[in-house]
Amino acid sequence: MQHGVLGGVVYPGGCLPLPGGGRHLDFVVFVAPGAGFFSVAPMRLSVCPALLGFWHEKCGLVFTASCQLHLRGIKFYKTYLFSRNTMKNMKKVGDSSCSDGFLLRMGLNDNKAGMQGLDKEKINKIIMEATKGSRFYENELKKDQQVNQRIEKMMQLKEKITAQQLLKAQLQVDKLVMELEQSRNLNNTIVHIDMDAFYAAVEMRDNPELKEKPIAVGSMSMLSTSNYHARRFGVRAAMPGFIAKKLCPHLTIVPLNFEKYGKVSKEVREILSEYDPNFMPMGLDEAYLNITEHLEERQNWPENRRFFINTESTTEKDKGDVNMSAKSDKDGYSSSPVLFEDNTPLMDDNPEQRHQSEENLVVFGNSAEEVVKEIRFRIEQKTQLTASAGIAPNTMLAKMCSDCNKPNGQYKIPPERQAVLDFLKDLPIRKVPGIGKVTEKMLKALGIVTCSELYQQRALLSLLFSEASWRNFLDISLGLGSTHLEKDGERKSMSTERTFSEMNTAEDQYSLCRELCRDLAQELQKEGLKLKNVNFEVKTRASTVLSSVSTEEEIFAVAKDLLGTEIDSVAPHPLRIRLMGVRVSGFLSEEEKKYQQKSITSFLKSGREVGFLSLQPGMSNQECFTKNSEASPRGSFFDKKRAARQLNSENFSPNETIGKQPFHDRKSSAKFVEETKKVTDLQNSNVCKIFTCPVCFEEQSSNNLEELNRHIDECLDGTCIKDTVEMSKNNNSGETTLNFLPQVKNENVDECQKNKTDQLAGSDQSASTSNKSTSNSTDKFTQIISDKPNRERQPSNLSDMARNMYMKQCLFPTRISQDNEDHFEKTEHTEETSSSSFFEAKEDSVLVCPVCNSEQKTTSLVSFNRHVDVCLNKSLIQELTEKKDFPAKTYNMENSDRVGGLSRGQQCTNPSQGTKRSGLTTSQSVSKKAKSSNSKHTIEKFLK
DNA sequence: CGGATCGAC
């Protein structure tokens, strides 16, 4: 304990009398050190409000938490770790009757009056009142209707699908599944770093007065983010400030200061680049890293201790630097490095020095988790801000992981197929980056809420959605994502837009337009870009220009015309708008620049609420409007441009010829060969010899898959299938068998897609049309799946996510109350193997088990822990069998950073709970059975 | 290609 180590496994208990007595505590938790955490992470990272704790000679460290950690009798498995700084902020608030005991209390946890937050109902009510009747609301309703219409269309389409079509689709999709499965790459370690409530955190850091208050960053009209205090009131990003004020009258709204955030972001990036020089920043507060190489290098580093970190000096430095310029920051950084190598002798002759280094020593190991902890630690040291992180084999998963333990936490998905699938199993699709509000709603109409449901319905989805969409769905449900970080390519467009109070005079509009063009031109010149096209739009009117443009005058000349068109089109009435923007796109690539081709686009949006939708001037109007500027008839514009393009492409890389052709390079062909080889290998490996035909349900044994496929085709063509939609539910047997069955045919996506349309058109093409020359199929395929950085989504149902992952990795399932729980860092339990000699108990300890209350004589805390584990396990199982009823899931909105206006209230839906699962689940349980089933699985079953 | 829409920060 000299090191002030706090933390450990937390058991529910209440077994210990509180020395302070008389405080309002929701419960007492019992901390049993020695489970392996301490050896890994003495005093690591940081912020943890709302904790009380003391050291008990016999029982170790005891925490008491007053932050609504309702356990409901389910085992609570959690680690609290503190940095030395945090320790210093803790106050001794009472005497302990235990020898050596101390009672700690953190300063910032008091939930003073007015800080209680609001419950969801109240929040929704307030939002609704502030919203209803507004033009925004009407618009929102309209959009909602549009979505509903899309859904209706989709459902109609679904009705027309026959069982046969579905079956066929199933087979084809499953072929793809198998290929995808083959291409699964778990060899990379991708990290997603996400700063916690970034803007708000920066503001709080720089103005301590804000620290304890609910604040939001932004303006009265729109907030960018809020701190965690404010989130309790339902105040969150993308919410207008005036509504936030209604939710939380005490809210302090801080104006945005991008310069500052950029500076901080730069500091963070400096750290990140040490771990992956090619890391990919996503906005100011997020980044992806591929630390695969770093991990390899690190294995060769000196044993066990990599770094000393001098907490004192860096903290001092940071404090002093807070308001200084970037330059001095950098100087400070280089002159007093945070880290230095472990070669410094730890046991120095000088006892004082030794003491110092010990005090401020932090050790990080070699694992990915340790590296990420180190990164987060260094970020915190340098910026006084916390970050959350996710570690996974690809970017999509990493992104989702970083949400799991937010804020100030991290989570890892081990690089194993099963781990990935487990993670996804109950994960609501909305959490997946790329699935937004609309997609969520559409899928929900099909009964799809979780990722495993997404997998089950893959055949149906392939018939209802575009190829890009359903393939994306498939990737998601298999947990596939890009495993490498693409360098951010050149920018493709640039734009500026502004909203304003309604404006309807032509002069104003022109002057604004000019202003926009000026701004844009300035930005443009900063980046030294040249352009190709000019567009302009009413609600996006665009035009393309031959000559290249990059100055205000040039852009304005084009934009003016387009604006003029719009104004004229509604004359003599004034054009009513409340948003205008100008965009340029079609930049020249580096090579193209030589040719001085330029282009810009610009656009203008009609005011959304102004309801001026009738103005759709279309081509005719624009054609009339060709008087000035480049002054050539419209038709010839395109012709010239096309001609220029052709010219260009002939002169440059042959790959670029006609834009859309998938281009083949050596790499993808090589990959194709490789894939094919894998498939054939698999075929030869006799994985599956007996096979149940999904059509006739007869067992077919064959070692020739071609034959099997032929059988199925025959069945499909010949058999008259009775029931229509039944099978989407009932195909268990067929599905599982089929799932990873090697397929011989080399049908490609195009064909798949084509068949789909054929099927839908009702033409009963035979399925055995497989051998159209499709040599490039796999090329295309690999190309498609290998790109896609898989963009981000955020947050956040902590309780759900947490439950999910704890189920997998803990010895015991966990129920975590959602409120405030994110104030704690949860640490994974993958390091349990590393034993801790550090915390061996004294020889003849007698410990009281918090579960059974019996006294346990132990020689070590480890064995005591084992007893507690067993005890808890027993009681847990008992409890779960008694009342199968799981407490209803409640969806808090705590962490959801991006909930759009209206839907905010509608998000609180429960995912269906007791739904049967086939597909993914089935195959999982099969492979689980293959492994030895242990207690974890038993409990999982109980939870079902 | 042009325009609308989605999704993300």
Added chain:
DNA sequence: CTATGTCGATCCG
């Protein structure tokens, strides 16, 4: 009183 600004991707006609 008051509902962002920018960007890329995709879908559809």
